[in-house]
Structure formats: structure tokens, C-alpha cells
Amino acid sequence: MSSVAGIRLALCSLRYGPQTGVPFAFFCRKSHSIADPMSTNSEKLSSSRGMSNVADQKQTKRFTVDLSELEKELAIVKSFKKIKRYVTDPGLVNNILYGLDPWDHRTTPIIMECNPGPGVLTRALLDAGCNVVALEGTAKFLPVLKKLEQDACGSLSVLHCDFFRLDPDTENAVEPPSMFSNDLMERIGINEVPWDTGIPIKIFGILKKEKERYLLWRYIYDIYERLSIFRFGRIELNFFMTEELYKNLAAKPGEHRRYRALAVLCNVAFDIQLLHKEHISTFYSSKNVKSPSIDNSEESLRDNLCLVRLTPRKDLFSEQFPPQDGKMFVNMVKQCLTKRKSEILTNLDSWSPGDGEQLLQLLDLPANARTGDISPEDYKLLFELLTNSEDFSQSFVFETCENIPCFAF
Template sequence: MSVPPAPPPPPPPLPPLREVIARHGLSASKALGQNFLFDAQLLGRIAAIPGPLDGKAVLEIGPGPGGLTRALLAAGARVTAIEMDRRCLPALDELAQAHPGRLRVVEGDAMRIDHDAQMGEPYAVVANLPYNVGTALLVRWLGAAAWPPRWRSLTLMFQQEVAQRIVARPDNAAYGRLAVLAQWRSTARLAMKVHRSAFTPPPKVMSAIVHLEPAAMPEGVSPRVLERVTEAAFGQRRKMLRQSLKGLPGAIEALDAIGIDPRRRAETLAVEEFVALARVLS
């Protein structure tokens, strides 16, 4: 009777992240908007926000030396990480070798890469986004022409002020274009606040994590039209709609058609009213 071969030994434990960073001579780049997180417990809590990840595909933007990447791998995810800082690639390669077949590192600019093509399957996005591209990436994900999108959830770190703008409601100083674009066909919630002291180096501002999931898309509305409407309306947010929207062909007539007083200001309109306006203009 043959004896089955013994299973391979488990991989050796990973060295502490601080040791990896020191060994590779890494430091956070201000130009790239980097701030490193070392607290494994905090990173584990972030990785848990989107729910169970065992065996699921996850896209991470800007992993740096791999702090959050470690937490995602520990949760069982299959991670594709896009990193443009070549200094971090050796540290990420070590992490990939410790988790064979579960971490793929793509070198490049996340703003120029087709995320759906890279993933090739439904995926979650979990990222401590570089501050200098976070909003632009969010608007890109939210503006997908095809809906529901290939991504199944977005769990994203922002400056706290930006996070509050994403989840804000009408008649609030934080309410604006970003809130409408986030909420018209997705649900958005502030999942966790992160103190500036958790980062190395500490940023000057507090941070927060927003979790978004796609919802049903209102019929008859073009995402591009909604973007133009919100850009015009909030571009002069202190002015009445009859002033801020006068440069948008048909907008004033559309307000009358759906019964919105043109003397109102953009910050008083509910998301549903912006959607109704965009539907008429679409």
C-alpha cells in the first residue's frame, strides 16, 4: 500500500512590515501621495469591510510595501495589485512568493490601466488610495457606461473630508457633485474613521473608509449628462439654478418640466431630482 506524499510545509512567517521597509530602504513618497499603515489589526478590520473574501478576486490600487495586501491575502483573497512606485516592487515580489498564485503585481499607473481587462472577472476593489488620485479613480468607477459594473464593491480610503462629501445628504455643506455621482446608482456608507496617527508618516488630515455597492440604475439617464448637470449646478453652488444652469442647453426648460423651482440652489436638490433633470436632458 503506497503512502501518500506528505503535504508541503507551510511557508515561513512573513517578517514584520517595518523590517521589510527598512531592508528595502523604502520611505513614503509625498509626490505619490503615500502614507504607510503598519497596524496589522487595523488592516485586518479594513479587509473585513467588504465581507468574506476567501477565494474572491480583489483589485488593490497603490499597495506600496504591501501592508493592506497582507491583510487581503490573510482573508483568502486573490489579489491583483497595481503599483507605479518601482521601489516597492521587490517587497511585493517577496509577498507574492510567500502566497503562490494569489498575488499578481501589475506595474503601472492605475489611471491609465483598464481594470476590467486586468481582472477578467467580477471583483472587489479594496485600497488605501493615494490622496492625489483617489477622487479621480472613484469618479471613473462610478461613471462606467455599462451597469451593473464589473466591480462588485469599492472599499476605499480617503481624506475624511472627501469621504464625508461622498456620503453627504442634501442641505449639508459637504453635499455636492461627488455625493450625487456616488449615490444615484450605488449605496455609499462611511465604514470606518482612521486617525492620522495610524499612518507613517502621519498626514495632516484625518482619514476615513467609504464602502460602496452598485444599485439598480435609473432608466433613461446618461451618466455623462448627469456629470454635466452636476458640474454646472455645483460649479456655482451659491447661485440659483437659473443662473448656474443657464449655460446648459435645455436645462431651464427641463426644470420647469419636472416642477423644480429655478430659484433653488443645487445643494437643496435631492439625488432623485438631479436624476430626473438628467433624464429629461438625456
């Protein structure tokens, strides 16, 4: 359709409904917001507007930990030169179980645990009746995990693999702990399923602070193009990340310091839940950490890890938004959010000359709307309208974004 006529048709359809014999694409406005993180350590979230929290769930049993049997494995942790964190605290174990809710028998997804180390949480998941795949990147932990696998009667599979090193950028054969996602899924018996089916796998892991943004950007590109693990369906991510990163994901339009491309793209692609918050001192670590902070300063945000659930949205893809357009959408959002106080009309007129104001009117947005004030849902709707315009300059989006590094966002 021509750009101006197409916009008028879409606006007419939204206001009056479809006309007989006239094809059209219907766009609806949806509202998704995120609550602020918890204010106290080791505390469960209460329900808040706009965010689905883990609350009022049944927990049928609690797991107890006997670390005396794991002295050798814990000594391995202390020998590491770089900081690595593992789950060994009984209270933390039970809080993670509460968040993952392995007693929900409506669905039976596999739980994939990333770098379980001594295997304390692994034992708890098995005790809760889960089918677990343990991906361990450190060879020294494999003997105890393999012994646990032998005793698990088929409920546990242990692989020498680092989940965060999946799909290296090479066409050559790779050696453990690197692995290609196709090989991983084949070894654990997971086939590709339609996007609108259930959750086949729940992944649990702890993101390293120095790599968490890089990894999250990697998963953004993967999900929008349905690559890597997302080829196999709506894989749910459950990650401990810094509270600072979580607050960035939780930022709302208008919060220009934190509201950036990563927040917009994550909120379009995922339902986001904050499950739990824990001080870093609770984790068993290769190095000592300082005692809990008593203030609420920006520095204290680095002392807490937030367990965040990222569930791919069932309605992410459609005829108007296929995976083939995913990378283009990511690049468009990145370009818009480079200057969060600039007017988005400039971008729209560059991509579809002369149509910017009508596009904004279609979504009830003011002509002077700033890029940092546009909701994630409206960014997706704008993109869907733009791609239906014959005047949309797709090459412009790619050319202007191809040299912009992810860490700038």
C-alpha cells in the first residue's frame, strides 16, 4: 500500500473496524509494566500493579543441605582465582525452588542448570521431582555430578558444557565446554516446537557481572531472529543478575537515564518477573565479599543479585512481525534510543518521508514525542506500520546501526 493511504486505512480500521472486502492489519495497544525491586534482603515480592509476581504459590517441601559431604568440591571453589558464585545456602536454595515452582504439575519442562558446581541446587531440584540437565563448564566438578547422575535413576543428565559459551562464532568443530545448541538439544532429546506452545525448558544460571549485558544482548538478537536455543521454542530464562541491571530492565518510559534500547527490547520480547533478591555474601564464592550495605545508594545496587524470570511472549511473532524482521526491529530501536530526548518524528520521517506525524497520530502520540518517552508496545506497533509502507527505507536502519556497539546501549 502507499504510505499515506496505508496509514489512513489503518487509522480507519482502528476507529471503525474493517470494511468489507478491504484487507487490513489490526494493531492493538497493550500495557506491560514492571515493578520496582524489593527493598529488603531475602524478601519475597508482594503483588504490584502491572507485574506478575511469584506470590501465594504452594511449596510442598523444604530442602535441607548437608555441606559436610561436599568439602572437596567446596575447596575447589575456593581455589579459583576469579570470582565464581554458587548456591549452597539452604534458605537461598528454597527461595530458588519457590521461584522456579517445580511442584507445578500443569507443565513438566526440563530444568537446565548452568554451572551447578558442587550440585547443591541440583540435589534440591531432583528431590523436588524435576528432570534436570546440568551443564557444567568446569571439569573438576564433573565427578561428583556424574555420581549424582548415576543415583538419579534417569532424572539427571550431566554434560561438560558451559551454557554461556553456546554457539561460538565458528564453523569448525568445537571442544567442551563450548558446544553448539543443535548438538546440545539433540543430546538431551529436545526437538523444535511451534512458538505458541508451552515452555519446553526452564534455564537457571548466575550471570557474571562483567558479561551480563553482553549475554543479554546476545539473547535479544537470538530471540528476535529465533536462533540458537530459541529455535526450539519459548525457552524460559531464570537468571541471577545485578540489581543495577534489573533496574535498567525495569525502567519505564520517561526515565531517560535507565530507559534504553535493552529495556525496550526485553519488554517487547519477554514477560519479566522479579522472583527474589539476595545479597552477594549469601552465595558461596571463590573470594570474600563485603558485608551487606545498609543504604540504598547506587553503590549498594552492586551488592545484590536479583533472580529474574524472562519468559518469551507467546504473541511476539505474527504475520506483521515475523522473525525475518527481528534484526531490523532491534536496530531500529537501538537507533532511536541513542538520544532519548530527541523527537522520534525525525526518525520516522527519515524512514518513511512525510508520514511521521500521521504515524504518531495513529498511536495517539504527540508530534513532539521524544524517543525516551515511547512505550515498548508502541515501538513495535510503529515498526509494524512502517514495514507496511512502500516508502520505508530498510537499508537506512541497517546502515546507520551496523557500527554501533551493543555496550553503547
